[in-house]
Amino acid sequence: MPHRPDTPNHCRRCGTCCRKGGPALHQADLTLLREKIILQEDLYTLRVGEPVHDQAAGRVIPLNAECVKIRSWNAAKTLLAQSEAGCRFYQPAPQTIPAKPTVHPNGRCAIHETKPIECAALKCWDTADLAEAAATPRLSRLDILGPDNALVELVHDHETRCSVADLVRHLQAPTSESADLLRQAAAYDAALRDLLQEKAGILPDHLPFLLGRPLPEVVHGLRRWLARG
Numbered sequence: 352m353p354h355r356p357d358t359p360n361h362c363r364r365c366g367t368c369c370r371k372g373g374p375a376l377h378q379a380d381l382t383l384l385r386e387k388i389i390l391q392e393d394l395y396t397l398r399v400g401e402p403v404h405d406q407a408a409g410r411v412i413p414l415n416a417e418c419v420k421i422r423s424w425n426a427a428k429t430l431l432a433q434s435e436a437g438c439r440f441y442q443p444a445p446q447t448i449p450a451k452p453t454v455h456p457n458g459r460c461a462i463h464e465t466k467p468i469e470c471a472a473l474k475c476w477d478t479a480d481l482a483e484a485a486a487t488p489r490l491s492r493l494d495i496l497g498p499d500n501a502l503v504e505l506v507h508d509h510e511t512r513c514s515v516a517d518l519v520r521h522l523q524a525p526t527s528e529s530a531d532l533l534r535q536a537a538a539y540d541a542a543l544r545d546l547l548q549e550k551a552g553i554l555p556d557h558l559p560f561l562l563g564r565p566l567p568e569v570v571h572g573l574r575r576w577l578a579r580g
């Protein structure tokens with residue numbers, strides 16, 4: 352049957368969805384980490400309380416459970432907004448388009464055969480399967496690290512001392528102590544990132560998964576969200 356690029360009920364592998372950003376990971380994706388198809392360095396964590404766009408609700412709401420997602424290529428240096436950079440497993444097409452383009456000329460997923468469940472369920476013409484996959488239990492850092500990992504305690508400590516809920520509280524209704532407390536939280540966040548690299552040999556690329564985005568970026572996002580009301 353000849354290929355019909357405008358057929359609305361199958362994937363043309365145009366890559367538009369992949370260029371919007373990587374998926375959140377769910378329990379069913381844990382095997383991809385165990386088999387090292389996806390590495391911890393490929394991930395970043397959105398922490399409890401961070402505002403994200405909820406497709407089902409149709410608006411931005413704070414996360415009630417942390418969300419581990421696949422990063423963009425650019426994320427090693429600066430964690431760009433997902434609208435600015437696509438999933439790091441997306442391989443764009445070469446600059447030179449072949450004289451006889453294939454039906455998939457626009458790029459490909461480097462882990463297509465083993466892609467995460469949200470990607471396997473994604474059909475841009477019918478979002479029911481994606482909604483079902485997205486509603487299954489998400490992976491947390493603890494699931495990925497395992498309970499015996501020495502880093503778990505540090506992750507918990509960071510969550511306590513740099514809690515997003517506390518940041519929101521101090522930004523929303525500042526007291527005379529808020530500026531100092533925000534500075535202390537940012538200093539602790541930065542010091543812990545340095546310590547993990549210097550004393551534990553953790554690579555910088557690992558930190559967005561372990562500790563989420565650097566605190567100044569989180570605070571910047573919270574200020575923008577709160578300013579929108």
Ligand code: SF4
Pocket residue numbers: 361362363364365366367368369473474475476
């Ligand atoms: S599912 Fe993604 S890759 Fe497939 S046609 Fe839709 S936007 Fe393109």
Ligand code: SF4
Pocket residue numbers: 368369372373374421438439440441442459460461462463466467470
């Ligand atoms: S994992 Fe593959 S299918 Fe999923 S968003 Fe990334 S490139 Fe696209």
